[in-house]
Amino acid sequence: xxxxxxxxxxxxxxxxxxxxxxxxxxxxxxxxxxxxxxxxxxxxxxxxxxxxxxxxxxxxxxx
Amino acid sequence: xxxxxxxxxxxxxxxxxxxxxxxxxxxxxxxxxxxxxxxxxxxxxxxxxxxxxxxxxxxxxxxxxxxxxxxxxxxxxxxxxxxxxxxxxxxxxxxxxxxxxxxxxxxxxxxxxxxxxxxxxxxxxxxxxxxxxxxxxxxxxxxxxxxxxxxxxxxxxxxxxxxxxxxxxxxxxxxxxxxxxxxxxxxxxxxxxxxxxxxxxxxxxxxxxxxxxxxxxxxxxxxxxxxxxxxxxxxxxxxxxxxxxxxxxxxxxxxxxxxxxxxxxxxxxxxxxxxxxx
Ligand SMILES: [Zn+2]
Ligand SMILES: [Zn+2]
Numbered sequence: 002x003x004x005x006x007x008x009x010x011x012x013x014x015x016x017x018x019x020x021x022x023x024x025x026x027x028x029x030x031x032x033x034x035x036x037x038x039x040x041x042x043x044x045x046x047x048x049x050x051x052x053x054x055x056x057x058x059x060x061x062x063x064x
Numbered sequence: 065x066x067x068x069x070x071x072x073x074x075x076x077x078x079x080x081x082x083x084x085x086x087x088x089x090x091x092x093x094x095x096x097x098x099x100x101x102x103x104x105x106x107x108x109x110x111x112x113x114x115x116x117x118x119x120x121x122x123x124x125x126x127x128x129x130x131x132x133x134x135x136x137x138x139x140x141x142x143x144x145x146x147x148x149x150x151x152x153x154x155x156x157x158x159x160x161x162x163x164x165x166x167x168x169x170x171x172x173x174x175x176x177x178x179x180x181x182x183x184x185x186x187x188x189x190x191x192x193x194x195x196x197x198x199x200x201x202x203x204x205x206x207x208x209x210x211x212x213x214x215x216x217x218x219x220x221x222x223x224x225x226x227x228x229x230x231x232x233x234x235x236x237x238x239x240x241x242x243x244x245x246x247x248x249x250x251x252x253x254x255x256x257x258x259x260x261x262x263x264x265x266x267x268x269x270x271x272x273x274x275x276x277x278x279x280x281x282x283x284x285x286x287x288x289x290x291x292x293x294x295x296x297x298x299x300x301x302x303x304x305x306x307x308x309x310x311x312x313x314x315x316x317x318x319x320x321x322x323x324x325x326x327x328x329x330x331x332x333x334x335x336x337x338x339x340x341x342x
Contacts, residue, residue: 003130006141006202012234014143014311017184017201043235057129061208064127 003057010045022050075309077316081238082303089304093236095323098224100232102313103144103151103170106222108136111214116177124177124212128205135213138204140229142184142197143311144170144219148322153221170195170219178207187217195219198312232319236308240299242281246273250294257287257295279305 004019018039025035036047065088068080081089112126128135155161157168171190176182185200207213224231244265253273258266262284267276287295310319 003203003205006138007228008234012228012231012311013309014141014199014202016203017199019203020201057206060129061206062129064125064129064208064211 002055002060004053004055005049008043008046008049011043013041013043013046015041015046015049019050019053023055070305072316074315075312077308077320079306079320080241080303081306082241084302084304086301086304089238089306091327092306092323093238093308095327096233096236096308096319097231099326100314100319100322101148101153101221101223102146102230102232103219103221104227104229104313105136105139105142105144105172105217105219107218107220108132108139109216110135111216115214116175116212118177118179118209120209122210124210126212126214128207128211128213130205135205135215136217138202139187139215139217140227142187142202143199143313145195145198146221146313147194148314148318151221164218164220166191168220172217172219173215174204174217175214176207176212178211179209181206182213232310232314233308234311238304238306240283240301241303241305242278242283243298243300244275244278244281244287245296246275247294247296248272251291252294254291256290260286260290262286 004016006014006016008015018041022032022035022039026032032051036042036050041047041050065084066082068082069077070080071078081092110126110132114123115126116124118124150167152158152168154164154168157165159165172187172195173190174182174187176186182204183200184197184202184204186204187197189195205213222230251273253268253271255268255273257273258268263277263280263282265275265277265281266273266287268274269276281297283297283299285297288297308316308319310316314322
C-alpha cells in the first residue's frame, strides 16, 4: 500500500528513507549501497524498503 | 558497574559496560525500550465536508484514499521532539484527566488539498516551531484531485509499555565482550578463517593470520567450526558491548541518562520496600 512509517520488527523510522531510496535506485545506484548510505543497517529494516510494493497509486482515485 | 562511551551521536550510542552481570545489563535494555517517556500523537480529529478548493476551482472534500484510522495510526508513529522537563503526563497534570493544557499536550494542525503527498513535515505545531517533527519526509497519505485532509491532532506523553509509538529506542542490544585467540603453534595460515568470518575479524599480516578486529566478533563460532584446533572464541560474561538507537524524539544521551536514573530510582524503591519487611 503506502510505505510503513516504522520497521515492523525493531521500530526504526524507515518511511522517510523510502523516497530517497526509490529515486536513487531508479537512477541506477545499487540498492545495498543506498541502504548503507541512508543508515539502514539491520536486515529487518532493509527488507521494509527492499520488499515494499507501492500500491497507493492504484487506490488513489477512491475515497 | 562501569560504563564507557565508545561512540555517541545524536540518535545512536555504543557503550562498553564492564564489572556487570547480564541481568543488570538486560534491565537497562528493558528500561530503554519500555520506560522512557516521549510525546506521540494520541488523538486525531478529522474535519469532514468541503475544506478547500483545488487550483482548478473545484471544491475538495475532507476525504483520502486511506481509512481515517490508518492515517491516525501513521501520525501516531511520527517521532515528536520531546522536552521532558517541560511536559507532564496528562494523568498527572493539574486538571481532570479528560482535559488538556499546554503543559501536557502539543497540538498540531495539518491542512492539505490534493493532488499531493502529505508528509510529516506538513504538521503545523500550535505550541511553537520547536515541536515541528525533525523527520519531515515521512509520507502520511497521498491525495488525488478533489481529495483533501484537514485534521487537528494532540500529542501526549507516554511510554513504550503502553504502545510502541511511545518507544524511544530501537535496536537495543548487547553482546558479551568477545575474545578471539589464535594458537600460533597449531595455525597453518590457511586463511580459511579470513574468508568465512562474516564480521571481518581476521586479517593477514606478513603472511600470518592475525586477529584484527576482535570487537566485531558476534561469537558466531563459524571460524571455530572450520578450525577447532587453533582458534578459540570466548565471551566475557562481565563485560558487554551495548548499543541502541533513538527515533530522534530524544537524543541518545538524554535517553541513556534518563534510563540510568529511572533504573536507580526503581532499585531504590525496591530496597526501601524490602527494608520495611519484618
Ligand atoms: Zn528494523
Ligand atoms: Zn495538562
